[in-house]
Amino acid sequence: MTSDNSIFIGPKPFMNYVTAVVMQFTMKNADEIVIKARGKFISRAVDVAEVATKRFLEGQAGVKGIVTGSEEFQNKEGKLVRVSAIEITLGRK
Amino acid sequence: MTSDNSIFIGPKPFMNYVTAVVMQFTMKNADEIVIKARGKFISRAVDVAEVATKRFLEGQAGVKGIVTGSEEFQNKEGKLVRVSAIEITLGRK
Numbered sequence: 001m002t003s004d005n006s007i008f009i010g011p012k013p014f015m016n017y018v019t020a021v022v023m024q025f026t027m028k029n030a031d032e033i034v035i036k037a038r039g040k041f042i043s044r045a046v047d048v049a050e051v052a053t054k055r056f057l058e059g060q061a062g063v064k065g066i067v068t069g070s071e072e073f074q075n076k077e078g079k080l081v082r083v084s085a086i087e088i089t090l091g092r093k
Numbered sequence: 094m095t096s097d098n099s100i101f102i103g104p105k106p107f108m109n110y111v112t113a114v115v116m117q118f119t120m121k122n123a124d125e126i127v128i129k130a131r132g133k134f135i136s137r138a139v140d141v142a143e144v145a146t147k148r149f150l151e152g153q154a155g156v157k158g159i160v161t162g163s164e165e166f167q168n169k170e171g172k173l174v175r176v177s178a179i180e181i182t183l184g185r186k
Binding site: 039040041042043046047049050051054063066067068069070082084086088 | 132133134135136139140142143144147156159160161162163175177179181
């Protein structure tokens with residue numbers, strides 16, 4: 001999987017992400033894309049996956065697998081912080 | 094699966110949910126529990142699963158499967174609203 005097939009969910013307008021996912025399947029002919037998010041954006045990643053597959057790509061693509069994990073990094077104060085992460089793989093049907 | 098083995102994530106203090114998960118495995122001897130959440134609480138559900146399995150139940154329990162979906166319901170104004178949902182199944186190792 002190349003990083004081209006990953007979409008990282010952040011604070012941009014919701015439909016930007018949905019459009020990006022749909023475009024990967026319809027215009028770029030991707031077989032699989034991975035929606036990634038951390039922390040509070042995890043809920044949004046699930047929303048993007050649901051809206052993309054159920055409203056725009058129904059019958060064409062669906063959720064193939066979901067993996068969660070934790071990432072650790074140092075914050076500005078040098079403290080080690082743990083944050084949850086999710087990767088939702090969508091695949092062509 | 095009985096509903097006793099489900100934990101629904103909401104706005105209560107974070108550690109309440111982690112404790113509930115850990116107790117199911119350690120005190121009630123559950124083989125499997127399901128963490129459920131909707132909307133913005135999805136991120137929290139992943140956090141609960143991560144902290145419970147990695148900090149408190151390491152080597153004892155882990156994530157066995159994750160399913161996402163959408164639920165529709167009528168809001169106060171009678172409008173049909175779609176909300177994403179997640180179910181994270183934890184199992185004994």
